[in-house]
Amino acid sequence: MNPARIVLSLGLLGLCVLFRQTLEADPASHVLVQLPLLAISGGLFVAGLGAGDLRLAEPLANALSLVAVVAILFWMLPRYIDAALVDPAVEAAKFISIPLLAGGSFAFGWAKSHPFLRGFLKANAISMLGVLAFLYIHAPVRICNSYLVADQERLGFAFLMTAIGLAIAWAIPLFAPPPKESLLS
Amino acid sequence: MGSFIRALLPSCAVILLGGGVVWSATDGFRAFTEEGARRLNVSENQPAMPLLVLEDMNGDELRLGRDTYTTDKITLVWFIYTTCPTICQIAGSEYARLRDRLAQAGLGDRVRLLSVSFDPLHDRPQEMRGYAETHGADGVIWTVARVRPGDLDLMKRSFGLRVISDEMGGYQHNASIHLIDRYGRLTDIFDTGDVNKVFNAVRTKL
Numbered sequence: 001m002n003p004a005r006i007v008l009s010l011g012l013l014g015l016c017v018l019f020r021q022t023l024e025a026d027p028a029s030h031v032l033v034q035l036p037l038l039a040i041s042g043g044l045f046v047a048g049l050g051a052g053d054l055r056l057a058e059p060l061a062n063a064l065s066l067v068a069v070v071a072i073l074f075w076m077l078p079r080y081i082d083a084a085l086v087d088p089a090v091e092a093a094k095f096i097s098i099p100l101l102a103g104g105s106f107a108f109g110w111a112k113s114h115p116f117l118r119g120f121l122k123a124n125a126i127s128m129l130g131v132l133a134f135l136y137i138h139a140p141v142r143i144c145n146s147y148l149v150a151d152q153e154r155l156g157f158a159f160l161m162t163a164i165g166l167a168i169a170w171a172i173p174l175f176a177p178p179p180k181e182s183l184l185s
Numbered sequence: 186m187g188s189f190i191r192a193l194l195p196s197c198a199v200i201l202l203g204g205g206v207v208w209s210a211t212d213g214f215r216a217f218t219e220e221g222a223r224r225l226n227v228s229e230n231q232p233a234m235p236l237l238v239l240e241d242m243n244g245d246e247l248r249l250g251r252d253t254y255t256t257d258k259i260t261l262v263w264f265i266y267t268t269c270p271t272i273c274q275i276a277g278s279e280y281a282r283l284r285d286r287l288a289q290a291g292l293g294d295r296v297r298l299l300s301v302s303f304d305p306l307h308d309r310p311q312e313m314r315g316y317a318e319t320h321g322a323d324g325v326i327w328t329v330a331r332v333r334p335g336d337l338d339l340m341k342r343s344f345g346l347r348v349i350s351d352e353m354g355g356y357q358h359n360a361s362i363h364l365i366d367r368y369g370r371l372t373d374i375f376d377t378g379d380v381n382k383v384f385n386a387v388r389t390k391l
Contacts, residue, residue, distance in 0.1 A: 058192070079210075079222055
């Protein structure tokens, strides 16, 4: 039990809710700031409860990592990005499911997942972000009805930057001496 | 072997369940966007449109939706604002082409084309007439009309129209052609460039 992490987690969640209109005014800050912050909030909460010390069998850890992947995939669907902006029920579902299912499951399962699964998911995260970047930059139509075409293109470039950033962050340890358990591995 | 399967079982269950959730949330991987969902809903459910009383460019009343008065004609509706500098200008020539094809096929008296403004505070009959003149809407088959300010929300809701302000004082909105059949039902939504598809749909629905 680590009260500081739990306080920080709830603080983050509160900030995401409180400043939701500012964060959601722009698709890049909606998808690449607010949604990750929500997930981090859930992850911190689970870590604060001491989940890191929990003995968890690898098959369950793998499954929990996949729960996080499904939650992330779901909230990357343009349809639900739009719906969260107009339907309070969907917005509420977002604020509950991302901390729990994306952040929480990830914090429970990731470190104890099979290294092959982790590598597979990392590679897919990078390539998926690349595909999304291409799609958002070049789509001839508006993908989200709530956002302008110019904003959509900026989101595409932000996806590209995120993909490059993750690729670098995940490649650096390969050139360093074997690290201790780090947050990203 | 048994332990191998047991090790994979939880992950497989999550993948199946997760796939099912995404499948049902996207109507069977068919609608990933709000626009996709809107069109799918229309083509599957053909919702009846509520009666909307519009004002046309001559200041006359024009009725749209579920109303015995309009049941003899198919109505094609697309949304505009007259100061639109971009897409509406290009789309105007598509509508003119569509109108000409319908007229040539002898369907002119059974179809009406409507450019409906969602910006009624700015688009008075005078502005609408200017817009009609620019694009060749003569008021016979194709006319320009505006929604009454009090009906704007109802119109947006019933058509699934989303209008957002851009930074230059204009708007971005769903650019599409809506087909309302003779019974006041919204049955199809087309992209603005799909003149052939619209033409064929009108012919089969008459």
